[in-house]
Amino acid sequence: MRYLFSVLFLVIFTTSQAQKPKQLFIKAAKFYDSEKNVFLVNQDLLIEGDRIVAVGSGLKKPKNARLIDLGNSTVTPGLIDAHTHLLINQKITKDGLEVASKVPADERMKQALGFAKSSLMAGLTTVRDVGNSGQFLDVSLKEQLKRDETPGPRLVVSGPILSPPGGQFGRLFPADSFLINQEYRVVKGAEDARAAVLEHIRRGVDVIKVCMNTDNRVLAPDEIKAIVETAHQQKIPVTAHATYDESARDAVLAGVDGIEHGYSLSDSTLSLMAKRGTYLVPTDVSREQGKLRVAAIGMKGKEGEDYLNGALKGFHDRLNRAVKKGVPIVSGSDYYNDIPGIDRGKGSVDVLLSYAEAGIPIPTVLQFATLNAAKALGISNQTGTLKKGMKADLTVFKGDLEKDFPTALFAIEMVIKDGKVYP
Ligand SMILES: [Zn+2]
Numbered sequence: 199m200r201y202l203f204s205v206l207f208l209v210i211f212t213t214s215q216a217q218k219p220k221q222l223f224i225k226a227a228k229f230y231d232s233e234k235n236v237f238l239v240n241q242d243l244l245i246e247g248d249r250i251v252a253v254g255s256g257l258k259k260p261k262n263a264r265l266i267d268l269g270n271s272t273v274t275p276g277l278i279d280a281h282t283h284l285l286i287n288q289k290i291t292k293d294g295l296e297v298a299s300k301v302p303a304d305e306r307m308k309q310a311l312g313f314a315k316s317s318l319m320a321g322l323t324t325v326r327d328v329g330n331s332g333q334f335l336d337v338s339l340k341e342q343l344k345r346d347e348t349p350g351p352r353l354v355v356s357g358p359i360l361s362p363p364g365g366q367f368g369r370l371f372p373a374d375s376f377l378i379n380q381e382y383r384v385v386k387g388a389e390d391a392r393a394a395v396l397e398h399i400r401r402g403v404d405v406i407k408v409c410m411n412t413d414n415r416v417l418a419p420d421e422i423k424a425i426v427e428t429a430h431q432q433k434i435p436v437t438a439h440a441t442y443d444e445s446a447r448d449a450v451l452a453g454v455d456g457i458e459h460g461y462s463l464s465d466s467t468l469s470l471m472a473k474r475g476t477y478l479v480p481t482d483v484s485r486e487q488g489k490l491r492v493a494a495i496g497m498k499g500k501e502g503e504d505y506l507n508g509a510l511k512g513f514h515d516r517l518n519r520a521v522k523k524g525v526p527i528v529s530g531s532d533y534y535n536d537i538p539g540i541d542r543g544k545g546s547v548d549v550l551l552s553y554a555e556a557g558i559p560i561p562t563v564l565q566f567a568t569l570n571a572a573k574a575l576g577i578s579n580q581t582g583t584l585k586k587g588m589k590a591d592l593t594v595f596k597g598d599l600e601k602d603f604p605t606a607l608f609a610i611e612m613v614i615k616d617g618k619v620y621p
Contacts, residue, residue, distance in 0.1 A: 219247030221263035222590075222617070226273040228598060232569040232583050235561045237600050241273070245590040248617040253585055266619075271611045272599035274564055275584050276323025276591030278571035279351075279546050281458055281479050281530025284310040284317070284339065285331035289536045290494045298536075299377050303332055310339050313542040314350030320543025320608075321593035323615040324352040326575055328407045328437065328458070329359035330381055330534065337402045349620060352591075354404045354575050358383040359439065360394055360425060361409035362417050366439070382409070385417065388424040395428040405575075406436045408454070411445035422452040435576060437479070443467055450476050456528065456574055463516055465523070472524040477574050480520070481532035482513040484551040487540065494537050514556035521558065528574040529553070529567035544608055551604060560600050590617040 222245040229241035242257035243250060259265060285306050288298040301309070310331075317325055327336045336355035343350045358381060359366065365378035378384060383398070385391045395406055406429045410417055417425075422438075429436045430453070437456040440446035446457050447467045456477040457463070463471075463478070471478065483491065488510060492502040521527060531546040540548075553563045572582025581591045596609040613620045 220617070221246050221260055222614075222619070223257075223259040223263040223265050224273070224592075225265070225267045226594075227268065227270050228272040228600070229584070230272065230274040230561065230564050230568075230599070232275050232565055233585075235565050237272075237561060243273075243584065243592075245614070245617050248590055250584060250586055250588050250590050266612075268594055268611070270597060272595045272597070272606065273584070274593050274595070274599070275568040275572075275582055276613070276615060277321045277547065277550075277567045277593050278324040278326075278529065278575065278582065279317070279322050279531050279549075279567070280326045280456075280528045280571045280574055281481055281532045282317070282325040282327050282546060283330045283532070283534035284313045284325070284327050284353075285335050286534050287313070287536045287542075288534055290491065294535075296377060299330075299332075299380060303335060306332065306335060307339060307342070310335070311342070311348055311350065314339070314343060314348070314353075316541055316543035317546060318349050318351050318543070318613055318615065318620060319610065320541075320547045321595070321610050321613055322351045322543065322546065323591040323593065323613065324354065324571075324575065324577070324581055325546075326354040326356070326405065326530070328356045328405070328439075331355075331358070332380060333358060334401050334403075340402075351615070352581075354577070355402075356405045356407040356437075357398045357401055357403040359407045359409050360385050360391070360398075360417075362412060362415040364412055364415055366409045367412055385421050385425075388418075388420040391417075391421045391424040392428045395425055395432075395434075399429075399432050399434055404434070406434055407458075408436060408438050408449070410438045410440040410449050411442050416445050416448070419448060419452065422449060422454070426453040435574075437574075450474060458530065459532070460520075461512060461516065463520065465519060468520050468523040468525055471520075475526065477526040477528045477570070478520050479528045479530035479574075480513065480517050480549075480553070481530050482517065482549060482552040482556075483509075484548050484555055485510060486551070487545065487548045490537055490539055491535070494535075510555070513552060517553065517556045517558070521562075526570055526574070527553075527566045528571045529563075530571075547607060551607060554603055560603050563603075564599075591615050 244252040340353040365382040435455040438449035531549040572578040592614040594612040
């Protein structure tokens with residue numbers, strides 16, 4: 199009888215345990231509030247299953263909740279990278295892209311799963327992958343990450359980049375034209391542009407990425423207009439690769455939601471972006487990563503130093519002008535290279551250091567990678583803020599991220615995504 203009782207008890211106990219979502223009670227000495235854009239001290243968070251159910255100071259820990267006391271670590275909303283290329287790993291050589299694109303699709307997928315894991319472990323709980331992913335390998339990757347519950351960030355994907363004839367390149371040798379068909383969707387006229395957008399949406403993309411300009415070709419005004427109209431009718435945002443000021447301006451006037459890179463944006467284009475609420479994704483690099491890149495290209499001594507200084511000056515100047523004008527800034531790394539000494543996840547998070555080096559205050563740098571990015575990706579009702587009802591996406595940095603940014607940024611203590619604790 200006693201035996202039966204305990205078996206019965208065990209059955210009841212385990213079923214009730216299984217029904218109740220797991221609770222985590224987190225004590226954070228330092229906490230970044232992305233809406234107020236400030237650091238707070240001594241905050242508690244209660245997570246139930248994949249959601250945050252309470253945030254505040256002096257919360258009472260439920261009896262069955264697992265306590266995670268983070269000591270002196272800093273908690274932020276899970277970081278977001280709005281510009282990744284998980285399906286390409288390109289050496290900085292002349293034929294880098296060609297070689298990387300010849301990697302078979304199944305190998306690219308395998309490699310991308312590794313990069314996804316590396317990104318998550320570096321603190322990124324969401325990334326937006328924007329092309330150079332073959333023909334919709336990004337959609338497959340997104341599905342596989344979800345299905346297999348492989349460690350990786352939440353994915354927002356674009357499918358192949360919509361581009362003018364010639365893809366994203368100035369000049370290609372005829373032998374390399376396989377690249378264009380494999381990696382891009384070339385648009386020929388407004389009708390074709392509309393068809394391309396609808397086809398992408400049918401294939402399951404979350405965002406349309408367009409290449410506004412190569413070295414010598416641009417999308418025509420009626421093409422970009424057709425792309426934006428069609429995508430917006432289907433509630434899908436559009437973001438534009440634009441390195442020149444004129445083509446960025448054309449894209450903004452056509453109504454795109456964001457500009458990627460925008461290395462040479464003029465004050466007047468920035469004013470227009472601020473007025474229309476068009477965001478900028480400055481895909482910049484820090485001095486440290488810049489040094490490794492310059493070395494990888496093979497530039498040495500003073501030549502390399504001058505080149506790097508010039509590039510950094512341009513990045514910092516354009517970012518500060520954009521911020522001053524009131525352009526919404528969204529963090530994005532554009533990290534796709536195979537550079538000795540840099541790991542994919544850390545190489546991506548480095549972009550935040552570049553913003554800090556430009557003189558942007560640390561809380562604002564974090565806002566670029568949390569609240570602003572979540573808004574740009576259309577998921578700010580799920581992530582980007584630590585408050586009741588949001589997905590439990592948290593990045594935990596060892597030490598004081600505000601006071602010791604360059605070190606703490608790369609010292610991840612723990613990542614929580616959808617309520618799951620990593621590592
Ligand atoms: Zn890119």
